Amino acid sequence: MKKLLAVLFTLLMVVSMLAGCGKTETEPETKTDPAPSETKVERTVVRLNEVTHSVFYAPQYAAIELGYFEEEGLAIELTNGGGADKVMTAVVSGQSDIGFAGGESCIYVYHQGKEDYPRIFAQLTKRDGSFLVGRADEDFTWDALKGKTIIGGRLGGMPEMTLEYVLRKNGLEPNVDVTVDTSVQFNMMAGAFTGGSGDYVALFEPSASQVVLEGQGYILCSLGEESGDVPYTTYFATQSYLKDHADTVQRFTNAIAKAQKWVAQHTDEEVAAVIAPQFPDTDQTLVAQVVGRLRAIGAWNETPVMTSQAWERVEDIMVGAGQLEEDARVPFETLVDNSFAEKAR
Numbered sequence: 035m036k037k038l039l040a041v042l043f044t045l046l047m048v049v050s051m052l053a054g055c056g057k058t059e060t061e062p063e064t065k066t067d068p069a070p071s072e073t074k075v076e077r078t079v080v081r082l083n084e085v086t087h088s089v090f091y092a093p094q095y096a097a098i099e100l101g102y103f104e105e106e107g108l109a110i111e112l113t114n115g116g117g118a119d120k121v122m123t124a125v126v127s128g129q130s131d132i133g134f135a136g137g138e139s140c141i142y143v144y145h146q147g148k149e150d151y152p153r154i155f156a157q158l159t160k161r162d163g164s165f166l167v168g169r170a171d172e173d174f175t176w177d178a179l180k181g182k183t184i185i186g187g188r189l190g191g192m193p194e195m196t197l198e199y200v201l202r203k204n205g206l207e208p209n210v211d212v213t214v215d216t217s218v219q220f221n222m223m224a225g226a227f228t229g230g231s232g233d234y235v236a237l238f239e240p241s242a243s244q245v246v247l248e249g250q251g252y253i254l255c256s257l258g259e260e261s262g263d264v265p266y267t268t269y270f271a272t273q274s275y276l277k278d279h280a281d282t283v284q285r286f287t288n289a290i291a292k293a294q295k296w297v298a299q300h301t302d303e304e305v306a307a308v309i310a311p312q313f314p315d316t317d318q319t320l321v322a323q324v325v326g327r328l329r330a331i332g333a334w335n336e337t338p339v340m341t342s343q344a345w346e347r348v349e350d351i352m353v354g355a356g357q358l359e360e361d362a363r364v365p366f367e368t369l370v371d372n373s374f375a376e377k378a379r
Contacts, residue, residue, distance in 0.1 A: 078109065078282050080103075081113070081129070082111065084113070084114055084134040084135070085136070089328065090238050091159070091267065093294045093296075094158060094293065095312040099308050108282070114221075115135070118191055121139065122140075122152070126152065126272065132270070132271050133270050134158070134269055137268045137370075138352055139152075140270055140369045141369065144369060145362065145364075152270040153270060154268045155269055157265045157268045157338055157344075160263050161258030161261065161263065161264065162192075162193065162261045163267075163328060164237060165236070165238075165257065166256075166257060167242050167252065169251055179206060183212070184233070185226055185227055185232040186198075186215060187236065189216035192348075196257060196261050197236050198351075203261075204260070215232055218231070224245055227245065235251075239324040240316045240324050243327075258333060263332075265341075265345060287338050302323075302326040302329065303322045306319075339372055345369075345370060
């Protein structure tokens with residue numbers, strides 16, 4: 035019993051000594067202020083549906099990566115529609131707020147008699163971003179296409195119709211002198227070509243350069259250079275969305291306008307470095323080469339404003355492709371609202 039008491043006494047002495055090693059009575063106790071709570075910024079969500087994911091749309095990705103949308107108080111939810119028809123379906127059904135595709139899709143919907151038909155409020159690209167890819171590194175001439183098959187995209191889509199426009203411009207009648215295969219889905223065209231289908235294919239970037247890099251084909255010419263200026267890819271929304279969310283649309287257009295200006299003022303390498311996160315599976319050096327190739331053909335609009343002359347070119351292409359009757363042309367003012375783009379510019 036005495037031994038037990040002795041042990042307890044010793045423990046109490048040790049605890050007392052340890053306590054004495056702490057703060058003295060004269061030492062002020064330092065109080066740690068609680069960490070300030072992070073300020074949560076509320077941003078307006080915009081559901082943006084793009085026709086495909088391509089370096090061709092570099093200004094849009096620059097706006098995302100440089101934070102231009104965030105500066106405008108917007109949070110972009112980007113989805114890949116995989117074709118203009120699917121993008122338009124998403125917009126008309128209310129699954130997406132803003133569509134990003136060829137303006138021809140708005141003409142199709144308008145002629146369906148929909149009351150709340152979409153209108154275009156901004157333009158991003160002004161040339162066809164497709165490149166004709168062949169299987170041989172040939173000294174290309176348009177006559178070489180006679181009797182051959184080109185994988186051209188969805189019938190009635192802007193890429194396919196522009197291809198037909200370019201063929202006719204160079205003296206070739208589609209599906210008479212050269213076969214245009216419209217059976218392959220847009221996102222599957224590169225795979226179909228490398229898998230053995232077709233003699234040629236019209237591809238966006240970076241798909242075209244990727245095919246070349248893999249030794250599966252050669253870029254022969256730019257269809258955009260051949261077609262001339264066309265409001266190839268545009269932003270559109272239903273009339274009700276434009277009316278009820280006018281401020282959101284304006285802020286969205288502001289961000290796009292700022293990005294268009296930024297891309298125009300920076301080098302290919304700088305643009306590639308900024309948009310690289312959008313293309314994690316593509317070498318950044320290759321992205322820079324693609325940016326340079328697109329810049330060389332004048333792919334991007336300088337501002338979001340669309341001109342009436344450019345709109346007429348779209349309808350010329352549609353009429354030539356047999357997708358629009360001459361007397362069914364839609365007036366520029368009916369489907370294009372430049373008010374947001376003018377303010378942004």
